Amino acid sequence: MSQIFQFFPKFVLEPRLEVSGKWVILSPIIAIILTLFSGVIIFSLLGKDPFLALYTFFVQPLTTMFGITELLVKATPLVLIGVGLAIGFKANVWNIGAEGQFTMGAVFGGGTALLCQHMESILVLPLVLVLGTLGGLFWGAIPAFLKTRFNANEILTSLMLSYVAVLCLSYLVHGPWRDPAGFNFPESQIFSDYAMLPILIENSRLNLGTMFAILVVLVAWILMTRTIIGFQLRVVGLAPTAAQYAGFKQSGLIWLSFLISGGLAGLAGIAEVSGTIGQLLPSVSPGYGFTAIIVAFLGRLHPVGVLFAGLIMALSYIGGENAQIEIGLPAAVTGLFQGILLFFLLACDVLVRYRFSHRSVLTGERCE
Amino acid sequence: MSQNKAKSKIGQLDEPELAPLLKLSGITKSFPGILANDAIDLTVKQGEIHALLGENGAGKSTLVKIIYGLLKPDAGTFEWEEGALSLSNPAQARSLGIGMVFQHFSLFEALTVCENIAIADDQKLNLKTIALRIKEVSDNYGLPIDPDRYVHSLSVGEKQRIEILRCLLQKPKLLILDEPTSVLTPQETLNLFATLKNLASSGCAILYISHKLAEVKSLCGTATILRNGAVVATCNPKLETAKTMAELMIGAKLHNIKRPKKSGSHDNRVQINKLNLKSNDPFGMDLENISFDIQKGEVVGIAGVAGNGQTELMAALSGEVIQTGSHETIFFDGVGVSTMRVAERRAMGAGFVPEERYGHAAIKEMSLKDNALLTTSQKLNLVKKGFLQSNEICDLTHKIISDFDVRTTGLEMETGNLSGGNLQKFILGREILQNPRILIVSQPTWGVDAGAAVFLRKSLLDLAARGCAILIISQDLDEIFEICDRIAVLYQGTLSPLINTESASVDQIGLLMGGKTTE
Numbered sequence A: 001m002s003q004i005f006q007f008f009p010k011f012v013l014e015p016r017l018e019v020s021g022k023w024v025i026l027s028p029i030i031a032i033i034l035t036l037f038s039g040v041i042i043f044s045l046l047g048k049d050p051f052l053a054l055y056t057f058f059v060q061p062l063t064t065m066f067g068i069t070e071l072l073v074k075a076t077p078l079v080l081i082g083v084g085l086a087i088g089f090k091a092n093v094w095n096i097g098a099e100g101q102f103t104m105g106a107v108f109g110g111g112t113a114l115l116c117q118h119m120e121s122i123l124v125l126p127l128v129l130v131l132g133t134l135g136g137l138f139w140g141a142i143p144a145f146l147k148t149r150f151n152a153n154e155i156l157t158s159l160m161l162s163y164v165a166v167l168c169l170s171y172l173v174h175g176p177w178r179d180p181a182g183f184n185f186p187e188s189q190i191f192s193d194y195a196m197l198p199i200l201i202e203n204s205r206l207n208l209g210t211m212f213a214i215l216v217v218l219v220a221w222i223l224m225t226r227t228i229i230g231f232q233l234r235v236v237g238l239a240p241t242a243a244q245y246a247g248f249k250q251s252g253l254i255w256l257s258f259l260i261s262g263g264l265a266g267l268a269g270i271a272e273v274s275g276t277i278g279q280l281l282p283s284v285s286p287g288y289g290f291t292a293i294i295v296a297f298l299g300r301l302h303p304v305g306v307l308f309a310g311l312i313m314a315l316s317y318i319g320g321e322n323a324q325i326e327i328g329l330p331a332a333v334t335g336l337f338q339g340i341l342l343f344f345l346l347a348c349d350v351l352v353r354y355r356f357s358h359r360s361v362l363t364g365e366r367c368e
Numbered sequence B: 001m002s003q004n005k006a007k008s009k010i011g012q013l014d015e016p017e018l019a020p021l022l023k024l025s026g027i028t029k030s031f032p033g034i035l036a037n038d039a040i041d042l043t044v045k046q047g048e049i050h051a052l053l054g055e056n057g058a059g060k061s062t063l064v065k066i067i068y069g070l071l072k073p074d075a076g077t078f079e080w081e082e083g084a085l086s087l088s089n090p091a092q093a094r095s096l097g098i099g100m101v102f103q104h105f106s107l108f109e110a111l112t113v114c115e116n117i118a119i120a121d122d123q124k125l126n127l128k129t130i131a132l133r134i135k136e137v138s139d140n141y142g143l144p145i146d147p148d149r150y151v152h153s154l155s156v157g158e159k160q161r162i163e164i165l166r167c168l169l170q171k172p173k174l175l176i177l178d179e180p181t182s183v184l185t186p187q188e189t190l191n192l193f194a195t196l197k198n199l200a201s202s203g204c205a206i207l208y209i210s211h212k213l214a215e216v217k218s219l220c221g222t223a224t225i226l227r228n229g230a231v232v233a234t235c236n237p238k239l240e241t242a243k244t245m246a247e248l249m250i251g252a253k254l255h256n257i258k259r260p261k262k263s264g265s266h267d268n269r270v271q272i273n274k275l276n277l278k279s280n281d282p283f284g285m286d287l288e289n290i291s292f293d294i295q296k297g298e299v300v301g302i303a304g305v306a307g308n309g310q311t312e313l314m315a316a317l318s319g320e321v322i323q324t325g326s327h328e329t330i331f332f333d334g335v336g337v338s339t340m341r342v343a344e345r346r347a348m349g350a351g352f353v354p355e356e357r358y359g360h361a362a363i364k365e366m367s368l369k370d371n372a373l374l375t376t377s378q379k380l381n382l383v384k385k386g387f388l389q390s391n392e393i394c395d396l397t398h399k400i401i402s403d404f405d406v407r408t409t410g411l412e413m414e415t416g417n418l419s420g421g422n423l424q425k426f427i428l429g430r431e432i433l434q435n436p437r438i439l440i441v442s443q444p445t446w447g448v449d450a451g452a453a454v455f456l457r458k459s460l461l462d463l464a465a466r467g468c469a470i471l472i473i474s475q476d477l478d479e480i481f482e483i484c485d486r487i488a489v490l491y492q493g494t495l496s497p498l499i500n501t502e503s504a505s506v507d508q509i510g511l512l513m514g515g516k517t518t519e
Helices: A021-045 A050-062 A065-090 A098-115 A124-150 A154-174 A209-226 A228-238 A240-246 A250-277 A288-298 A303-327 A332-353 B002-010 B060-067 B090-096 B113-119 B127-141 B156-168 B186-201 B213-219 B242-250 B310-318 B342-347 B368-373 B390-403 B420-432 B450-465 B477-483 B506-513
Strands: A012-015 A354-357 B020-031 B034-045 B049-054 B075-080 B098-101 B174-178 B205-209 B222-227 B230-235 B268-277 B287-295 B299-303 B330-332 B350-353 B438-442 B469-473 B486-491
Touching (some): A050 A303, A065 A098, A065 A228, A065 A250, A065 A303, A098 A124, A098 A154, A098 A250, A124 A250, A209 A250, A228 B368, A240 B342, A250 A288, A303 A332, A332 A354, B020 B060, B034 B049, B034 B060, B034 B205, B049 B060, B049 B186, B049 B213, B049 B242, B098 B156, B113 B156, B174 B186, B186 B205, B186 B213, B186 B506, B213 B242, B222 B242, B230 B242, B268 B469, B299 B506, B310 B350, B310 B438, B310 B469, B350 B420, B368 B390, B368 B420, B438 B450, B450 B469, B477 B506, B486 B506
Parallel strands (some): B049 B205, B049 B222, B098 B174, B299 B486, B438 B469
Antiparallel strands (some): B222 B230, B268 B287, B268 B330
C-alpha cells in the first residue's frame, strides 16, 4: 500500500513556545462552563429539573446579602491557608499539615483571648492575632526542623502533627479551658469583645479576617513575582540542583516555606475563632486545612488564582448545603462537583502549554 | 563546491550498485516560527555510513526524528526498502529496523540498565534474557556495561553505551547516531568505529550525525550537509577537507582559533593542595590527593573519560559539595575557600559552568530572563532591597543574547526551547558577563556544533586574555589541545601532573586517560 504523508486539516496539539497568558485565565473559565454542562446532565439523570438544580446550587446562595457574606466567611480561611500552601508547593515543600497549624493558631490565639478575658484594652486583639499566627508558625517549624535536620519526609511529619494539634485542642476544651458555667459542654468561654475581630457588615458573620485574606493575596503575589525570595522559591521547586549551583540556601528556603504557610494557617485559625466562632470548640475547622490543598492547586499555585479557587470552593460548600435543603439532593453532590471541576480544570490546563493546530504535526511523543 | 551542488540535485541514483534502504524526498516540516526542514531529499543505502552534517538549528534533529517516527512531516514522501509509507510512532520505526541513539539520552535514572532496555524492547523479553543478551552484544561490540547497575550512578559515557546497546539488541537495518563520540576517549572512539564499520559491513546502514569533521572523514562514505533546514550539498567526505565541509555547514569562512602565547606572569589564582573528597554517590568516584594550580590568564585543561571524578571535582571546586577536612585544600586568590559555599565563592569572583545544562546550569521551564538572573543576582545589582529590577534583568538578558549570538524568539521564551549550542552560549555568556577572575567550566562544547564550539572556545580564550584563570574539564581532546596551556588527566579520582600543551602528545594523554602512565 503506497501511502503518502497527507496533511488533512485536522486538529492536533502542539507545544507552545511560551506559556500562554490568555489561556492561564481562559482555562478555568472553560472548566467552569464544562462543569455546569455536566451538571445539567447529572441533574437530569437524577430526575431533577437541571436548571432549577443549578440555580439552587450556584446562584441562589448569591442572591442574598447574607449568602454572599457567608461565602466570603467560608472562603477566607481557604484563601489564607491556600496562599501559604501554594508558596510552599511552588518550592516543592509539601506542607500537608495546614489543618494542624490552623488548629494551633486557634489554640494559641484562643488561649491568649481566654487569658485576657478581663482586660479591657484595644491591645488584646492584636496580641491574640500575633499569638495565633505564632502558634501556626511554631507548628509549621517542627516539620521544617525535622526536614532540614534529619531529612524527615515533611508530608508525613506535618500530616501526623495535624492530629496531635487537633487532640491538643480537644484536651484543652474538655479539660482546663472548659467554661465553668457551660453546663459541662466541651466549650471554652465566649471571648470578650476586645478579643473579637470587628464585624464588617451588620447582621452577618463577615469580619476583618476577610480583609487579611485579600491583603495576604496581594503581598504573596508581590513576593512570588517581584522579589528575589520568590525567585529562589520557584527555582528550588523546579530544579533543586540548579538552586544549589546558584548558591541559594536550600534549608533556609524550606524553613521559610514552612514558616509562611504555617503562619498563614495559624492566622486563618485565629481569625476563624476570634472572628466567626467566638470561642474554642473541640473542632474549629470542617477540614479547611485539607481543602486548602485543593484550593492551592485549583488556583494553580498563584495567589490570585487561589483567591478565585477559594471562592469557588466556598460556593460549592454553600451551594451543596442549599441544594440539600431546597431540593433534597444528596450531600455527595458537593464532592462530585468539586471533583468534576478539578478534572476539567486540569484538562483545560493543557492548553496553557499546548495549542490546537490545524496543521498536521506532532504525534504525541516528544523526545529529549 | 559547484560540483557538489550539482550532485546533490541528482541525488545518488547514479550509483545503482547498492539498493536504497531509505529514501526521503521533499520532506518539509515547520514549527511555530521556524521552517525546520525545507524540502529535504536524502537517500541512505544498505551498508553505508552516511554522515549528516549541519549547525545547530540546521534541521538535523528534526530530520532524524522524522525518520524515527517521532515527528510527522508536513509534506514529502518516505520510502523504506522501496515502499512508500507513513510512520506514526517510533515503535513502528523500530519494527522496520530503525534504531536511534539520541544525543540527549532517554533513560530512566531510577531503573537499572537492564530495566531501561526492557522498557524500550518491543519483543517483551523477560529481564533475564535481556541481561544475557546485553552481556553477549556488549562483549561482541566492545561496549562493557553491567546490566544491574542503576542508570543514575553511571557516567555520561556509560549512559551512551546503554543507548547504543539498546539499538543493537534490536538488530537494526538502519542505526542513527547523534554525536556519539563526544564522550569517548580516542581509543574508545576507535573501538566504536570498528564496531560501526563491522555493523556496516554486515549490511546495516548507519546515519551518523557529528560535528567532528575528522571523524566523518575517516568513517563515512557519504555526507549530506544541511544549512537552515535545507540540503546544501551531498559529498564524499574522503574527497573533501574538514575545512571545506565546515564552511559548507556554516555558509561562511571558518577562522581557526589562535591560542595566544602566554606571558609567563605568576599570579596564583587557583591553588589546589592535596584535595581528598569522598563521593556522596555510592557509585561515584572519590577524589584522592588532587593538586594543581592555575595562573592568571591561563587555561588549564583536565582531560579524562566520564565517570573518573569529573562531577565530584566540579562540585568540590564550585562549593556545591563541601569537604569536611581540617586543613584548607582549595585557594582562590590565595584565600582558603574550602569551607565557603557557592555564593561566597562567587562573591570572590569565581564563575562555574557545570556539565549538565538543564536542571543544573539552567532551568528548562523558566524564561531566559529568569535564567539570566539565576547566578547573577548577587553581583550585577539586579536586586535592590530584595526586589527584582526587571529593567536591569531585561538589559542583561539582551546583552547575553546579542553578545553571545543566542538565537531565540524573545526574552520570555522558555529556555527548554533553545538548542544545545544556543543554550551553552547563553550559560557561558551569563558567566562571562560577570567578569569572573576564575572560571571553571565542565564540558564547554559537549554536543555543540562546530560553529558554536568555535565561538565558545574563542570566548573562553578572550576571557583568559583579559586575565581570567580558566579551568576546562573536558572529554574532548581536540578541544583541550586547542585552547589549553597546560593539561592534566583525571583517572580513577587521581590527577596526573600538569603537562605543557607544547610538549604533550595526543597519544600520551590518551594513554593517561586509559590509566597507563608513560614510564
